[in-house]
Amino acid sequence: MPSTLAPDVRADSYPLVDLVEGVVRSTELEVGGKRYPVLLLRRSGKVQAFLNACPHQYLPLDFQGNNLLSADGSMLMCSMHGAMFTIDNGECVNGPCAGANLTAIAVHEENDRLKLDAVLW
Numbered sequence: 001m002p003s004t005l006a007p008d009v010r011a012d013s014y015p016l017v018d019l020v021e022g023v024v025r026s027t028e029l030e031v032g033g034k035r036y037p038v039l040l041l042r043r044s045g046k047v048q049a050f051l052n053a054c055p056h057q058y059l060p061l062d063f064q065g066n067n068l069l070s071a072d073g074s075m076l077m078c079s080m081h082g083a084m085f086t087i088d089n090g091e092c093v094n095g096p097c098a099g100a101n102l103t104a105i106a107v108h109e110e111n112d113r114l115k116l117d118a119v120l121w
């Protein structure tokens with residue numbers, strides 16, 4: 001029996017209704033027959049997706065907690081060593097991987113759900 005608390009996550013899509021401003025969702029989604037850990041967030045109405053792998057040690061950003069947004073909501077933060085990433089392009093602007101980037105993933109909307117386009121490393 002499906003849980004009434006968990007969002008309706010399917011292997012290849014995520015419900016747009018559960019992507020609200022100021023909340024980062026950590027999940028796994030499938031594209032091209034492969035499953036990827038991803039971070040999803042909505043900012044100024046636009047949904048963005050990043051591979052959930054910090055370029056410092058390739059741990060998930062939520063490895064040690066799920067507080068992944070800076071206080072002003074403008075940066076993603078790695079819970080392990082505190083690296084800070086711009087939401088605009090995933091660039092690390094402070095921390096042990098400064099200058100490196102989170103891998104951004106293009107997305108599209110389909111029938112009220114979010115789907116990933118190809119993941120390009």
Ligand code: FES
Nearest residue numbers: 054056078081083
């Ligand atoms: S693993 Fe993210 S800052 Fe070290």
